[in-house]
Structures are given as C-alpha cells and as structure tokens.
Amino acid sequence: MTGLTGSRERVLDAAVDLFARQGYDATSVAQVIDRAGLTKGGFYHHFASKEALLYEVYGDLITRQLEHLEAILARRLPPGETLRAVIVDLVASTAASAQRALVFWRELNLLGDESTAEYRAARRRYHDRVRRLIRRGQASGAFARVASADMVTFMIFGVINELPLWYDPNGRKKPAQIGAELADIVLAALEVRQ
C-alpha cells in the first residue's frame, strides 16, 4: 500500500526522521533508502546528492515563517499585541514541523558554505525584525528597558529553537498554549511599571 505513495515523499520522510534522531553526518544514504524502500539508483534518480536532501528537508519552512511574520507586522497592531502574535505563530509553526526545525537549526551552523546562504539570510532577517520590534517598543515607552533588545531576542529564539527537543505532540500542552505561555513571560518582563 505504501507503494502508492511517491518515493520522493517516502525518502524525505525517512530522511527527516533519521536526521532529527542521529544528525545529518551520522546518517548514511543507505539508511535512508533502506527505510524508504528503494535503492541507490532510485534515490539518485530523484535527488542530486545527499546534501540536496538536506536542503529539501529545510524546505520552505523558514521562508514560510518569514512570510507569516511580515503579515503580522503589516497589521500594525500595538507592540505588545504584535510581539504576542509573532511568538504564538512562531511556536505553532515550529511545533508543527518540529523535526524539520530541529534539523534546520542544528545543521545550519555546521554547513558554512554558500549553499545555505539563502536560509541563513532568511533567519537573520527574521531575527532582525523581532529585535527592531522590541527596540521600537522600548523607544516608544511601550516596553520596559529591563534588558537590551538583543538579549530579549536571544531569549525568545533560544527557547523556540530548543522547543523541538522537549515538545511532545502527544503531550498535554498544545502549541497554542505553549506559545501563549511564552508570550506571557516575555510581555511580563517587558511590562512598564511605575
């Protein structure tokens, strides 16, 4: 029955799972095709290289997240509401693609060549957008200057990047709840008090 599904997708699914569990380097092409149920020849018919497989695993995850971010920013809500929406959305998309997010975040720092430049740039842009949002909020008085915008940004992405390590899709806490909780802490820290 699985034969009906495209080999491409089966390979991709197997690769995501293995890369997430063992890492890219520690996973051999043989392992991937073994689980996907095809052979070397079949694999290299669909993919140019093992590395191409890795890029495909990344997919448009970061690009999609960036689009979401731009959409939220375009709504021009107050800084607090904007930041909350950004965090909730980012947690949701990260949880929904937890394995891919894990591979993305773990391997991107290792592949230093120009082939990952696109993804790296997208990630940096996401980072910059959030930092600017916080900095502007602080400048306008909406957010407290309890810490630098850089530190707050590192904190937000620090949790979310590690989310795939502890998030359990079958657990009690749903992504929306996790996102809300995280937004609560961050906004509490940034709350202006007199």
Add this chain to the structure above:
Amino acid sequence: MTGLTGSRERVLDAAVDLFARQGYDATSVAQVIDRAGLTKGGFYHHFASKEALLYEVYGDLITRQLEHLEAILARRLPPGETLRAVIVDLVASTAASAQRALVFWRELNLLGDESTAEYRAARRRYHDRVRRLIRRGQASGAFARVASADMVTFMIFGVINELPLWYDPNGRKKPAQIGAELADIVLAALEVRQ
C-alpha cells in the same frame, strides 16, 4: 617552540576548535592530528579512540557547573537572589568555556548510548534543581505565576545553551554583564505585582 607543550593538550585544543566549528562527525582524526602536529600513532598513544577525545572535550564542565550550583543553593538566600546568582554563574562558566559548551550541547543529543549517560544525568539534575527553585518560589509567593516553572526553566537554558553561538570574547559585553542582564529579564518576568 610549541613542541614544549604537551601533545595531549595540543590535540585537545585542536579538537575543541574543530568540533565547535565543524561538528564531531564532520571532523576526522587526520584533521585533528594535522593541526596538533603529530601523527596517527602518536594520537592513539594518548587516546583510546576518537570518541574518547569527545568525552575529554566535555571534561568536567557540567560536573563543575553542578558543584557551583549546589554551593549557591546551600547559601539559602531568598529565591530571587538565588536565581540571580545561578544565572550569573552559569553564564560566566558557559562563556569561559564557550567552545566546549557548544560541542557538549550540540553532540550530547546525538550520542544516544550509555557512555554519555553520566553527562546526561548531570545536566538533567541541573535542570531539575533550577525548576524546583522556581516552583518553590512561586509556591511561596516570591515569584509570580506568570508561566509554569517548566517554561521559565526552558527559557533560561534556551538562551544559555545558545550563548556560545553569539557570545564574542572580544566584544564589549562581558559575561558578568550578560548574566546580570539575563537575570534582570527573568526576575522582572517573575516579579509579583499587585
């Protein structure tokens, strides 16, 4: 002149740097010995295997951090001051051994066998101590219940684990300053307001 230094140390230094930059799997023994200036035979005279090298890179970092933590807890300061001291100390030791911390944190999730059980247990214990500290602070009313102790803990370790990725030893911000800033945000989030 470098010949005066022990080969062991030179190998270890080279390994830390290469592992941090490229990852453990992507680094070959040949690369390490090439940089350290000795040969295969010399390397295997000092180390039992490539994996042994990795354990040595971990060293007693996590154990030392755990000892620091216990010492701080033993002082029985108020929750707020304890948490601040813990964060500042953890940031300081992570920054001081940034490369080792990076390798430790990145590779530990990949090596699933029993050889890393010791390190894994130590890390989990550190995690548990901090979470309990926060939970008790919330129970006693010292900390706000803005979010679950789990989430706050994930946030603290999330930033610190990723610190080696952006921390610059030659940068303006010193570890003590980073630690203080991080403690400020966390404590601001946990501050009880009426």
Add this chain to the structure above:
DNA sequence: TGTCAGACCGACCGGTCGGTCGGTAACGTC
C-alpha cells in the same frame, strides 16, 4: 655503557562512505 619505558612515527588494514552507470521494466503516445 647497557637497559628499559614512554613518546611518537607512518605504512597499512578492513570497512563504509557518497556517488556512478549500464541496464530494465512499465507506460503513455502516435
């Protein structure tokens, strides 16, 4: 001067890696 141990050398080993390639079977099209 003889001896011994530790440090180190470098050729070599079996195995695994990512990747190639000539071939074949199924199928839509005319």
Add this chain to the structure above:
DNA sequence: GACGTTACCGACCGACCGGTCGGTCTGACA
C-alpha cells in the same frame, strides 16, 4: 507495435574513514 520517457535497480568505484602495529628515537637511571 515501435518509441521515448520516467522510475528504478544493483553491482561497482575511488576516496576516505577510524584504528592497528611493528618499529624508531630519546632520555632517565643503573
């Protein structure tokens, strides 16, 4: 029913991997 295309097979390749091992050099000590 001939033909091109697409999907796939599996034997094979050279490079490189971690690790071994017989041997050499050197310095401390007797």
